Amino acid sequence: xxxxxxxxxxxxxxxxxxxxxxxxxxxVAVGPDPRGHYSGRTNVRGPVGPTRLGRRSxxxxxxxxxxxxxxxxxxxxxxxxxxxxxxxxxxxIRTDPDVPLPDRLLRLDTKLTEYIARFAPDAVAVERVxxxxxxxxxxxxxxxxxVAILAGARADVAVHTYTPSEVKAAITGSGTADKKQMTSMVxxxxxxxxxxxxxxxxxxxxxxxxxxxRGGTQARIAAARTRVEEKGTRT
Numbered sequence: 001x002x003x004x005x006x007x008x009x010x011x012x013x014x015x016x017x018x019x020x021x022x023x024x025x026x027x028v029a030v031g032p033d034p035r036g037h038y039s040g041r042t043n044v045r046g047p048v049g050p051t052r053l054g055r056r057s058x059x060x061x062x063x064x065x066x067x068x069x070x071x072x073x074x075x076x077x078x079x080x081x082x083x084x085x086x087x088x089x090x091x092x093i094r095t096d097p098d099v100p101l102p103d104r105l106l107r108l109d110t111k112l113t114e115y116i117a118r119f120a121p122d123a124v125a126v127e128r129v130x131x132x133x134x135x136x137x138x139x140x141x142x143x144x145x146x147v148a149i150l151a152g153a154r155a156d157v158a159v160h161t162y163t164p165s166e167v168k169a170a171i172t173g174s175g176t177a178d179k180k181q182m183t184s185m186v187x188x189x190x191x192x193x194x195x196x197x198x199x200x201x202x203x204x205x206x207x208x209x210x211x212x213x214r215g216g217t218q219a220r221i222a223a224a225r226t227r228v229e230e231k232g233t234r235t
Contacts, residue, residue, distance in 0.1 A: 060215070061088065063121040063157075064208030065112070065148040066200050067129070069140035070097055072108055072148075073200030076119045077190065077208040085209050087190045089119060090201045105147055112151040124152035125211035127203070128161040162210055167203075170210040182206055 058080050066073035072093040079085030093111040095104035116124070126149055129142045145161075152159040165175035171185050183202040187195045189209060196202045 060123065060212050061119065061121045062208040062211045062215075063115060063119065063124045063152075064204040064206065064211070065124060065126045065145075066203035066207060067127055067141050067144035067148055068200060069104060069108070069144050070095060071198070071200045072112075072144050073198075073202070073204035074112070074115055075196070075201060075205035075208050076115070076121060077205060077212060079209070079212040081213050084189060084191060085212055087192065087205070089115070090196050090205055092198060092200050101143075105143060108144060109147050109151055112148055113155070116151060116155045116157060121157060123158045123160060123211055123215060124148065125207040125215070126152075126159060126161050127167070127207055128163045130163060160211055160215055162207060162214075166214075167206050167210045170214055171206050 059078055060080065061076065061078045064073075064075045064077070072095075073091075074093060075090040076088040077085040078088055093108055095107050099107075126145055129138060129145050149159050149161075162170075168177040168182060169175040171177070171189070172181055174181075177185075179199050179202075183195050183197075183199060186192075186202045186205050186209070190205065196205055
């Protein structure tokens with residue numbers, strides 16, 4: 001069973017490769033309520049699942065997912081727009097290419113559901129699939145992306161997608177940054193002593209940071225616009 005590599009916020013980031021001393025269920029049972037609605041927050045969160053009670057109201061926790069069928073990067077960060085984020089967890093979900101496709105997708109869904117149940121993110125950020133020359137590769141990426149979006153929606157968590165260029169621009173200031181530049185900036189922004197590896201993990205963290213900054217800012221703008229409209233209505 002793959003256990004997420006976790007760095008509690010109080011721990012030194014150099015322990016990136018260690019395993020957490022907790023037990024996460026191998027299979028999470030998620031089903032509809034009597035009305036036929038899925039409520040992952042009620043059914044998924046178990047005794048090891050966190051709550052939001054200890055967080056500051058302006059802090060956002062985001063699960064970033066770099067979709068891939070063989071390797072799917074996952075990373076959880078907390079932060080507020082315009083400020084350095086804090087690493088919560090990072091890892092890679094792997095599936096065996098020799099296993100039937102339905103079983104690979106099921107494993108991916110199970111592990112992503114575990115991440116959502118355990119870390120209770122406020123949002124899920126998934127890389128948006130774009131056309132590539134390798135059709136077989138993009139099909140697998142699209143399938144993994146769909147599983148990630150479904151896992152978030154089932155748990156009633158807001159899901160957002162970003163193109164690679166949007167993430168690169170948010171993290172490095174350039175939409176054409178390469179993998180090395182992205183990993184370097186993620187390491188600096190999260191104030192880590194050790195760069196997250198492999199690249200799939202770093203990309204997942206970049207997605208999460210991107211949404212903390214961009215999504216949080218957009219939410220503030222929308223809230224301010226709503227307040228202005230409400231004030232105009234009253235007058």
